Amino acid sequence: MKIGAKILTGITFLSVAVSSLFASEINVYSHRHYDTDKILLKKFEQKTGIKVNVVTAKAEELVSKLAIEGANTPADILITADIGNLYEAKERGLLQPIESKILEANIPTHLRDSSKEWFGLTKRARVFVYNPQTVNPKDLSDYINLANPKFKGKIVTRTSASAYNKSLLASIIANHGEVKAQNFVNGLVSNLARNPKGNDRDQITAVAAGDGDIAIVNTYYLGIMLGSKVARDVDTAQSVKIFFPDQKGKGTHINISGAGVTKYAKNKANAIQLIEFLSSIEAQQMFAEANYEYPVNPKVKPAGIVASWGSFKEDKLSLNEVGKYNKKAVSLATKGNWK
Ligand SMILES: [Fe+2]
Incomplete structure (x- = not known):
């Protein structure tokens, strides 16, 4: 079953498979449209057999879409740049807290939500x-x-x-x-x-x-x-x-790109698994090498040009x-x- 193409502020969304009919699917609303992200999600599919469907649009549009869709949203995860967007999604009740020892180990405290609703993935x-x-x-x-x-x-x-x-x-x-x-x-x-x-x-x-x-x-x-x-x-x-x-x-x-599990995620376990994967050494190395961002996982060093700028003191203010x-x-x- 498919949800038909939707038009939102000039953006045509390709149809998204409804996740609840497939145990091994996950639906992502993402503001990030980089090739690295596509490759990472493909890797996750190969590793887990979980199909990843992605809708990309501007952050504000995705947040509004989540709010309008409410409990009917097909989205399991919201991925977006800027803490302001993640914070707003949380404030509007669009995310839910998740328990994950892996995320707590991989992501420093100031780069994730204290009530566990969003997690930084790149800095x-x-x-x-x-x-x-x-x-x-x-x-x-x-x-x-x-x-x-x-x-x-x-x-x-x-x-x-x-x-x-x-x-x-x-x-x-x-x-x-x-x-x-x-x-x-x-x-x-x-x-x-x-x-x-x-x-x-x-x-x-x-x-x-x-x-x-x-x-x-x-x-x-x-x-x-x-x-x-x-x-x-x-x-x-x-x-x-x-x-x-x-x-x-x-x-x-410091600012982040980050992710949160949506309040009405139908595939919560898969969603947690995907965010955990994105925080792993393997995925963090890819983020670091491709987009000139800093990895959030302290076990992974920045790559190439970014490393050449040297290390620096970052503001540890909680985001x-x-x-x-x-x-x-x-x-x-x-x-x-x-x-
Ligand atoms: Fe940017």
Whole structure:
């Protein structure tokens, strides 16, 4: 039996087999559309004989879809980037707690939900990328320092509506309180080289082109450009340098891609098995090698280009705290006119 094709905000979903009729199936709603993920899921199918059906769309769309479908959802697992999305899915009652000694062993405490509803699978660090011709790295320190007037007209970043910036700002609120976070927003906005636009890759390109001197970006965007087969991307990425913020304080802000079992999962045991597999050394090595992300499993080292940036102190703030302050972050950004 099939659920017919559905259209959701411009995205046509291919039909999804209804899981309850097949003991050995699992249905995944995923925001991630990388080839590695496809290969990993194929591996899981081969290992277990459990068929994996995937629906991909934007995170907000998948969360809305889960909410609308309620108990009728075919989805067993939600996989998405950004803690804000996972936290929201949990807050809306769309996930359920699961017990797994394997997940608790493979994933550090701050990268998983304390009530066991979501689990981090990959990490990305939110760093600075700067032009070494115009910026002395000795002038760089933590995120709040970007509000210093000495950086006037030097900073580029995407909008405050970006999930990554919301979560970064939420972490600043959690670590330093609202007043300092608001001052950070105000100072950052007055130091911008241009109106916020584009994705993190565009910020790197802007720094390389001299349209700004310091960008706030997730590490894997730089990794993807450095590992590109397009010579121009490699040249662009090689002309900038990476800086890990707040090494003398809390540490560099970390975000995740992660997964949770849906509240109405019909294949709960299979769902837990899949998330466990994705946290295993084998799967974590593949995540690490393919997407320039950091593995969450401490037994697995980052690969190639990512390892070449060296180790760094990461902020161990519980991502639950980051999720909790996401809404507050939106109001501070709006108040500070961060577009
Ligand atoms: Fe991204």
